[in-house]
Every structure is written in C-alpha cells, then in structure tokens.
Amino acid sequence: MYKVLGTSHSGNSYKVKLLLSQLQIPHTWQETDILQGATRTPEFLAMNPNGKVPLLQVGPGRYLPESNAILCYLADGSPLWPADRWGRADTLRWMFFEQYSHEPYIAVARFIMKFLPPDHSRRAEVPGLYDRGYKALGVMEQRLSAHPYFVGDAYSIADIALFAYTHVAADGGFALERYPAVTAWIERVAAQPRFIPLETH
Amino acid sequence: MYKVLGTSHSGNSYKVKLLLSQLQIPHTWQETDILQGATRTPEFLAMNPNGKVPLLQVGPGRYLPESNAILCYLADGSPLWPADRWGRADTLRWMFFEQYSHEPYIAVARFIMKFLPPDHSRRAEVPGLYDRGYKALGVMEQRLSAHPYFVGDAYSIADIALFAYTHVAADGGFALERYPAVTAWIERVAAQPRFIPLETH
Incomplete structure (x- = not known):
C-alpha cells in the first residue's frame, strides 16, 4: 500500500490527497509538520534530500518527491492523465x-x-x-x-x-x-x- | 518540420537545442531576443500567453511552451525518456x-x-x-x-x-x-x- 508523507494544510500535499481520493487508491497518510521542522530531520532527508513534502513511498526504500511527479505516477493508466x-x-x-x-x-x-x-x-x-x-x-x-x-x-x-x-x-x-x-x-x-x-x- | 522559438544564450532554450541535436530531429530555429522584448509582442503572446521561450511549434496553430514539457514531447519514444x-x-x-x-x-x-x-x-x-x-x-x-x-x-x-x-x-x-x-x-x-x-x- 502507498504511504504519503504530507502536510494537510499545504496545497502541494493536498494535490496528492485529492487525486488519491478521486482515484480511490488505498494508502496511509503520515502527517508531517513542515512548520515544526519534520522535513529537516536526518530520517526525512534520507528519504528526500531536498527536504520537502509531499513524498510518496512507492515500495521499500523507494520514494518519489515533487507533487506533480507524484500526480503523474499515480494517475498513470487513469483518464486523469491522457495517454497520447x-x-x-x-x-x-x-x-x-x-x-x-x-x-x-x-x-x-x-x-x-x-x-x-x-x-x-x-x-x-x-x-x-x-x-x-x-x-x-x-x-x-x-x-x-x-x-x-x-x-x-x-x-x-x-x-x-x-x-x-x-x-x-x-x-x-x-x-x-x-x-x-x-x-x-x-x-x-x-x-x-x-x-x-x-x-x- | 518543428519550429523552435528560442534564445540561444538561455539555458532553458538550450535544453531544447541540445536534445534536438542529440536525437537528430530536423527543425528550424527562430532566434527570439528576450532582452529586446520579443516575447512581449501581441504576436508572441498569441502563441504563448505566458510570454516565455522556448516555444515549440508542433503544427499549424499548435504551440508547446515550458522547456521541460518540450523535452518530454520530443524525447517520446527515444531512450532519453524511459517508457516505464x-x-x-x-x-x-x-x-x-x-x-x-x-x-x-x-x-x-x-x-x-x-x-x-x-x-x-x-x-x-x-x-x-x-x-x-x-x-x-x-x-x-x-x-x-x-x-x-x-x-x-x-x-x-x-x-x-x-x-x-x-x-x-x-x-x-x-x-x-x-x-x-x-x-x-x-x-x-x-x-x-x-x-x-x-x-x-
């Protein structure tokens, strides 16, 4: 199952949450407080050296940052990303x-x-x-x-x-x-x- | 044939020029001087309302802005953009x-x-x-x-x-x-x- 590290009041994280809802993709959501420095810890930087959410865990040790790249990945094969x-x-x-x-x-x-x-x-x-x-x-x-x-x-x-x-x-x-x-x-x-x-x- | 409107000393335009060279894609290049306001004319804004180069003319009246979107479009089907x-x-x-x-x-x-x-x-x-x-x-x-x-x-x-x-x-x-x-x-x-x-x- 996908895991998302995100900040719910952030628009970039919300993009991912909205798409997951619309495509009814099962996932877990780990709330990550950017204002409290949660993207600056060594643990987080090991997952995304750029220190930003949202971050999609696709598999063990495999992480995808960048909200719009995540949208493309998750929407693949759906009508929300044209195939042509x-x-x-x-x-x-x-x-x-x-x-x-x-x-x-x-x-x-x-x-x-x-x-x-x-x-x-x-x-x-x-x-x-x-x-x-x-x-x-x-x-x-x-x-x-x-x-x-x-x-x-x-x-x-x-x-x-x-x-x-x-x-x-x-x-x-x-x-x-x-x-x-x-x-x-x-x-x-x-x-x-x-x-x-x-x-x- | 593709036509590119670009500024040769701009890195964003250079991305397109380099890819076209590496994939040996025939094209014409229309030098567009951003410092002289060439992307602010009514004619240019009709092609790209955001007023930026590079701009790829894909067909009559069909224009693609955003350097990285152009790279994806031109590299489609080549080894330079993974298919998976x-x-x-x-x-x-x-x-x-x-x-x-x-x-x-x-x-x-x-x-x-x-x-x-x-x-x-x-x-x-x-x-x-x-x-x-x-x-x-x-x-x-x-x-x-x-x-x-x-x-x-x-x-x-x-x-x-x-x-x-x-x-x-x-x-x-x-x-x-x-x-x-x-x-x-x-x-x-x-x-x-x-x-x-x-x-x-």
Missing part, C-alpha cells in the same frame, strides 16, 4: 507552468499571510508577489475563458495541480473575483466526483 | 526539482551577473540566491556521488534539464569546484554523442 503524446505534453506544460510561474507567487503569498505572524518580516515580500501571481491568474483566465479545463476539454491532473493553490489564493490577498472564468472553473473542479476539500485549520 | 511508469515518474521528479528548486536560483543569479549591467539594482538579490542554489547543488552532489546520471544509470532528459544551467553556474558566481561529483557529471554529459555547447556570446 500531445495530451501528456500539454498536461505537463500546465504542471510546469504551475510550479514555475504560479506556485512561487500564489502559494508563497498564502504561506506568509496565513501561517506567519502579522508582524513577520516576510510580509514585505507580499506586494512583490502580486504582480507575478496576477499574471499567472491572467494566463489561466485566458485559457478557461475558452475551455472548461486546462487540457483538451476534460478534467485532468493539470486541473488538480492548478486548483490546489488557486482556490485558496484569497488567503494570500489575491482578488479572485476579478477572474470569472477561473472562479467558474473552481466550482467545476469542486463538483468532481469524490472531491475532498483542503484542510484549512 | 517508475522511470518516467523519476525523470519528472528531477525535472520538477530543476524548475522549482534549482533554476530560480542558479539561472537567475547567472542572468543578473552576466546579462545585467554591474550597477543594476538586481545585484542585491544575488547573495540571497546562493543559499538555495547551493542547496540544490548539494542535492545533485548526493545523487551523483552514487550514480553516473539522475535516472537509473543512464543519460536522460533529466540530465539535459539539469545540465543547462548547472554547467554555467560559475557565470552567476557559484563555486562548482566544491562539488566533485557534479563536476565529473558535467564532463560525462559534455562527452555524449552529438553534444553541442551553449552559446555564451
């Missing part, structure tokens, strides 16, 4: 977009605003994160104005990857209501079978 | 690592130090980029101390993705000589058949 060459490349295009042009702004703003104290020095970074975060939302809005989902016209792991931090972007101060196509897509994703919400305690 | 489920996931793991934990530090330091004037205000960012850039090099060193390449024991597109900016990390001020396994790997990659160097004019 173009569909796979187009899915990866949006997943790399998410990690490079979206998460570092939208997720980081959320982390600073939601999980650090109001007087923390990192608050100074937030205004600078808005420019590029809004740019990413603009790219998404353009796509979703003409299509219901990111790849072809079907729900896929690209939607899961982008949903994770987009639907809680307001936590970081982003005004999602400016993006009606993104907002409608959030509702479509949340209406998928076996959808589960992000834990926001 | 674990091999693919493990390759993607390193490619997502590259875009999230490596490129934003090592490539950005190079950009600031090599392409901006010495008195540019962004020089102030560089010391902050070293911590996380060196952390990425440490993760690579650990892998390469025990294996010749990143995935299994064979050269793959994960090596191409990580080679692009690692081998010119000194341009940004990184001391690569502290990482003997990385340095030896750079030499192994540069000795691959049909290797071509990054243009560093």
